Amino acid sequence: MPAAAKTVFRPYRRRLVFTYTLSLTEFILELMYPFTIGLAINGFIAGEGLVSIVPLTAVWIAQSAVGAFYQMGAARMVARIYTDISGRLALRDRVSQDATSEVAARVTMVENVGYALADVVPMLIGGIVTIVGSTVMLFLFDLRAGIVALALVAIIAGLQWWFSVRAVDLNQKINTLRESQVSVVVSAIPARITDYLRALTRLKVKFKDVETGVWTMADVFALAAILVVLYLVAGDGAYNAGAIYSMVAYVMNLTDSLENAPILVDEGAHLYDVASRVAAEVEP
């Protein structure tokens, strides 16, 4: 977080910490679903009846309650931050005689910060809890399954790193081209417009092809990890139905979350950018 953003958000520090602690708690409780479902399966198979569902029910209801508190708390925190910052922007700008449309645009920008604080931050927390937590849970069940999970995380992180380097390069080319968009449109020379649109779409198609290639590779590694875990949990008869369910559910959750990791990185970068710009407006 840039220094300016720190200054802006300092007055809300305690509320932010409290709100995101709720969000973190919610995701940790959610992480317990596969484990407690496994307990319920084993309990029912052993004929233990209703006592089998106590852990799952407790975790689920706690998750719902914490989730509801988070939603209501976050809405109020965002409302407070929005009212404060928008008020300061709206009142300050009158003094400096800025254009009205600019002020209105900035008030909208503050709304984006609100969205980011209420929705993007918990998405980041959830992604990290699921990736780290699923790996830890697999380690707790079976050392070998944990090692497989860790290897998958490392391989996909490597692929993603390689892709992000290529993506920055291609995005720069796209942005450079896009800067000429208005002048090309204004020229109204059909050949220039057609050439411009072709060049732009060619770069975008190339971007998508590189991205697709990386994700297809990642998908093959994910399959390999799932197959190894399936063999480990069911191959030597060491685990009962409940443990099998839990471990397979953890490895599936892990592969799903890793697939969404690039979205998290994008949204995180966007959050940083929006927060910096609002901070620059409020504390120029």
Next chain:
Amino acid sequence: MPAAAKTVFRPYRRRLVFTYTLSLTEFILELMYPFTIGLAINGFIAGEGLVSIVPLTAVWIAQSAVGAFYQMGAARMVARIYTDISGRLALRDRVSQDATSEVAARVTMVENVGYALADVVPMLIGGIVTIVGSTVMLFLFDLRAGIVALALVAIIAGLQWWFSVRAVDLNQKINTLRESQVSVVVSAIPARITDYLRALTRLKVKFKDVETGVWTMADVFALAAILVVLYLVAGDGAYNAGAIYSMVAYVMNLTDSLENAPILVDEGAHLYDVASRVAAEVEP
């Protein structure tokens, strides 16, 4: 789809059908994961070795391949539509002497249509396939589990319907208030600005509270459905570990997808809106 949008998209009809058939195929293959994972578990437990993983591997690799074809095909289709429509807009507007910034804004609008066609439509397809497909798979495994799934879908659809009626009402109030935003900011009377911001955030907090209430209720029904399915699959010892995994995974996928249903409805409405506006520009 409005009539104007139909005219605009008619030339791409075959490509659209082909591309979305790929997307549909991808999601149907993904729907087979829990089932084929169940087969792998049972195969390994029965000591059948590598043959156990053939169905899962086949479905997974087919899904990856179809998914990659979809991504590359959709990128090219969107590029084609973007080039055609943007070209027509850019060339036409010169004749009618529109402002350059407006033309540039419309070209950006066409990009939004591209995003909607490549990302939103498959999201809608995926959501529907998962909700309908998981329910069907549960029926195929166990009639009683299927009935539980169907009841859950009906209850959550009812709750969601009730919420959407309330949401339209609250959104109207928010939009009416927002229309006065610019004039309030321009007035620069501190008391008016503060009152405006307070009224706006109060409505937003109320919206969030209603939404949270509905989702907490939905969450309790989802838990009830999961508990009943767990009892059905594990309670009377009728199913082996593989079938238990599959059925529990289907009911969990169903509850996850139902949770995302409101996002699908929002994005679908947004897609309709963007397509109508672009169509109105191209065929005035």
